[in-house]
Amino acid sequence: MDVRMNERHIADLQDVTKVYGSGRNTVTALRGVNLRIDPGEFLAVVGPSGSGKSTLLHILGCMDVPTTGTVEIDGEPVPRENERKRTALRGEKIGFVFQAFHLLNELSVRENIELPRMFLRRTNGSRLLKPEELIAKVHMPVALLDRRPTEISGGERQRVAIARALANNPSMLLCDEPTGNLDSANSEAVMAIFDSLNRAGGTIVVVTHNPEVASHASRMVTLKDGQVVEAESP
Ligand SMILES: Nc1ncnc2c1ncn2[C@@H]1O[C@H](COP(=O)(O)OP(=O)(O)OP(=O)(O)O)[C@@H](O)[C@H]1O
Ligand SMILES: [Mg+2]
Structure with missing residues (x-):
């Protein structure tokens, strides 16, 4: 076997420092955060408010760059200066889910899901999934595609947001408090989606305050004052 195969990580952060x-x-x-994420991992990031969880997720998602240190996503170095290249890398490799859904209410569910296509490089076109396939991945009926976000429940909105995040068939799905605005039944529905995506080989990173959510992960990293204080299998 090619030795380099073993060295391939979905994400590799070395000595990452972020100063705002x-x-x-x-x-x-x-x-000084060091973190490697392997293909197929389901990682939970926990820690007190202000410990750096969202900052870490934004750096993993190429939405921000470290002040010092290096980041590689799927074997590609994330450029610090070239924002255009960074955005392209993000469009190709990353799916991002926010606590507050961030759907556009004036568009249908279908249009919301199709939105990422506009930002993607044409060469990536073959990897784009259809709205019908995506809505099935988040365990919802195709009929929902023709409604607007205002015509579906909060739990359904978050599932649509996950479908949108999967539109580019990302190497890694990053979720910042994805169940923070949901009741326990809807949180469970979202966790069931993550479980099935992960079983199918998907790599997922979830920032959460919810121990129930963290318990679904295969590995847990605890941040405190911007440092990894604990890394373990739950
Ligand atoms: N854009 C910014 N400008 C200045 N300081 C920031 C910025 N974003 C975050 N910070 C600060 O950086 C630290 C880490 O913030 P971060 O949002 O990563 O924490 P968090 O662990 O996600 O917290 P929470 O659980 O409350 O979401 C905090 O002290 C925060 O105030
Ligand atoms: Mg946060």
Whole structure:
């Protein structure tokens, strides 16, 4: 077997530091984080408020860059200066799910799901999934595609947001408090989706305060004051 195969990670963060602001108003959000994520992992990131979880997720998602340190996504170095290249890398490799859904109410569910296509490189076209396939992946009926986000429940909205995040067939699905606005029944529905995606080989990173959600993961990383203080299998 090719030895390099073993070295291939979906994400590889080395000595990542993130400092916000300048002068007297600096906040150090991450201090020397090393993190590798393997294909097919389901990782939970936990830790107190302000410990750097969202910052870490934004860096993993190529939405932000570290102040120092290096990031590789799926074997490709994330460029610090070239924002256009970073956006392209994100469009190709990353799916992102927010706590507050971030759907556009004036568009149908179908249009919301199709939106990422506009930002993707044409060469990536073959990897794009159809709205019908995507809505099935999040355990919802095709009829829902013709409704608007305002005409479905909060739990359904989050499932649509997950479908949208999967539209580019991402290497890694990143979720920041995906169940933070959901009741326990809807949280369970979202977790069932993550479980089935992960069983199918998908790589998932979930930031959560909810121990029930974290218990679905195959590995847990705890952040405190911007440092990884604990990394374990739950
Ligand atoms: N854009 C920003 N500018 C300045 N400081 C920031 C910015 N974003 C985050 N911070 C600070 O960086 C630190 C880490 O923030 P981060 O949002 O990563 O924490 P978190 O673990 O996600 O917290 P929570 O659980 O409340 O969402 C905090 O002290 C926060 O105030
Ligand atoms: Mg956060």
